[in-house]
Amino acid sequence: MSWETVIGLETHVQLSTKTKLFSRASTAFGASPNTNVNLIDCGLPGVLPSVNKEAFYKAIRFGMAIGAHINQTSIFDRKNYFYADLPKGYQITQMDLPIVLGGSIEILNENSSKTINITRAHLEEDAGKSIHDEFEGFSAIDLNRAGTPLLEIVSEPEISSAKEAVAYMKAMHQLVTYLDVSDGNMAQGSLRCDANVSIRKSGDSELGIRTEIKNINSFKFIEKAINFEIKRQIKVLESGEKVTQETRLYDSAKDETRPMRSKEFANDYRYFPEPDLLPVVISNEEMQKIKDEFPELPNEKETRYQNEYGLSSYDAQIIASSKSMADFFESSLTGVKNYSLLANWLIGEISAYLNKELIEIHESKLSSENIAMLINRIDDQTISGKIGKSIFEEMCINGSSPDQIIESKGLKQITDDDSIEKVVDEVIENNSEQVQGFKSGKEKLFGFFVGQVMKKTQGKANPQTVNKILKEKLAK
């Protein structure tokens, strides 16, 4: 029997506002426990929330980017449940009137594109963090994260494979970072999702019973968790049983999902409109301002890179696909003449290095000034591309400037014909056997001579000049 997978994702995006959604405490990541907490965040008696409009502006920017309807009047609701890291005993969220309604996101999966419709996106506050393994016999609560603004983006159940889910999350990551809505840092939990997965017989119109996998926070785990869940559900159905509607947790160590809480304990959240906050009204002027300040999106950048800097469509697309890469490209452009060379380096050496180290460019020691300098030295033939690579390696380690490295190591390229000719003569003289061989037709030996010349000049000889002189000399 053939089965069909239906997936809907609920993505939680932590908005990159300086302060929390309802208080003026900082949202900075990594502070000592309970230091980014004020009266409001710990839910003291008598405190009241005040809305941080910046969170709304970011949510609206996201909504505009996906072509959604923006509710210029939206309201907050309370979601009531008890948990130790939920200070008020309720979470302030949006139920009936979310800020963003509808819209869609284009995803690219194995070169074919697909549109995933968005149901809604609403603002809500994050909870704190429970720590169970640090104090013997006690659980600890860190409220630094409590009240951090989240945008929960709910997709329609239109995703049909784990790979598509990953593509969706990648598109989401690109969008939220491009819009400066979030830093998109998945390791720190700035972007995470719950996956609703169900299975049905191919061709069935009714949806199967779904399970919800909570809180997945990497592209790799999304794929693995969903694939595990699909296989598990198929097994359940093929053995003639029914899938239980439940919330499950993905355990990456065991690569499996397992039930988190059974439905007997299903919470009744007793939603009702938050009486401590008036409806939030966004004026037409505010809407216009958000439009006017709209950042350039990837496809717009792609076109501009081709038109303004003459990049190939391939190069332009790769650079524009990542916000941090595009930012770096644009800040390196000043003073660079050879844009294609810069693009090649970004896509080649620099990307390879970042992928190996699993870091983003802004986390490396590379500065755009230094990369621009490196590109210019290669372009003006001060150094060869090959020397460039060894300089680059050093730049990655200690962040020093290419000129410093060239100067201190004497790496400046030898370009004058006389000096190179002298070395070429020496090589020919010392390798008469190979010269013989070359002349009798072993043309592959040409590379050997080039290598010898480079060795003697510590790689500093201009390769074109070496080639030219070698050819002349060997032809004699």
Added chain:
Amino acid sequence: MSIQFKSITELNELLDNKAISVLELTQESIQLAKKYSELNCFVTLNEENSSNRASAIDRDQKNTSLLSGIPLAQKDLFCTEGLRTTCSSKILSNFIPPYTATVVEKLEDAGSITIGKTNMDEFAMGSSNETSFFGSVHNPWKKGFVPGGSSGGSAAAVAAGIVPAATGTDTGGSIRQPAAHCGITGLKPTYGRISRWGMIAFASSLDQAGPLARSAEDCAILLNSMSGYDSKDTTSLNSDVPNFLENINQSIKGKKIGIIKEFDLSDLDTEVQKRFDESKKAYENLGAEFIEVSLPNISASVPTYYSIAPAECSSNLSRYDGVRFGHRAENTDDLNDLYIKSRSEGFGDEVKRRILIGTYALSAGYYDAYYKKAQQVRRLIKNDFDQVFKSIDLLMTPTSPYTAFKFESKGTQNPVELYLEDLFTISSNLAGLPAISIPHGQVNSLPVGLQLIGNFLREDELLNAAHVFQQNSDFHHAKPNLENFK
């Protein structure tokens, strides 16, 4: 010379003439509180701090405001930095707030001195002050009788002349009903007139702070300082605050006062009815006109209120979980056990009852029938008021259908009996309108209150009408005999 029963303006004059120092005044006020400790008005006295503050004001000689150096009592649900704030609940019996409520801050900025925190119904839930963890408050007019609630301690402290004025809060009548039962003046302002920051919530959409004093004039003095927009409470109103004291002595000739047709006063105690008719006549003599008006949905006020208020309360009181502050049960097995035991031990019966009612009203499957329906009815009630205020200036009703009653005589078998205490007061909370209760005589030696309800933000109308009445009567000067409380 005793400062007991003196008004704010009288005390201000004494201070101005250096007949008394702020320190002497403060200490005498505290002595009175101690002398009448049997009344049980205060949960906590602020003795040392208030004396220090009084001395500082004496030193600075900056007697610029009418409230400068005036001792006040704060209902024990306004957070006061460093001073225990209990809501008269066991669950907060050890809670010392790290911050001060806007209302208290404003009153203290005007120079007043907080001499203590007053007893109340637990979390302001009650109409008799009998639900307090710290015990019942006696009505200064009659030992063993309730002062009304929930601001019972504040009302009794003012009625006993310990302080000239006190703060209260009113969610369904909690300022006006105890003011009526204790023979003083109490004002519930328009919802949003006064910041709720630092005022511990019972039902957020209904709670409103207000003053209790011996006269409308003194209420106006407090209201001047208490009012105004606060960025920390985004439901507070960003509208102009008039000088309530300056506009208090206007003629009420030609003012149109509505009598609500739906409230059948013939059901009332004949004496309560009589007082009402006399006051009506008094207002007519002052030039006011009476018109019968209809508020078709007002009879639904009590059930509407008792769906909305408990629902909000059930959520507002979730934070008392024993995790971060307040009472925490000992020897608990796990997190759930901690919640269950801390809350079971920490809350009294009435609070538990309302949390249960509210949880039920909000639960899946019942939300539409109770909470949502109640909100719709609330809108209808508000529309009714909007409609009648197109043709009238004020509405007039008794404040309470009864006078103060004996301890444990009401609501012990059937809580709803006590809920009906709020019959006349609740609708103005639902509509967010200002209302005032003024004393207008006695029945069986117990005070009776008259309620005036005003249009949105028209506290000036209320205070004016109340003041003019008081200029022409002596009811507000009546003093209880406190000999039994020694």
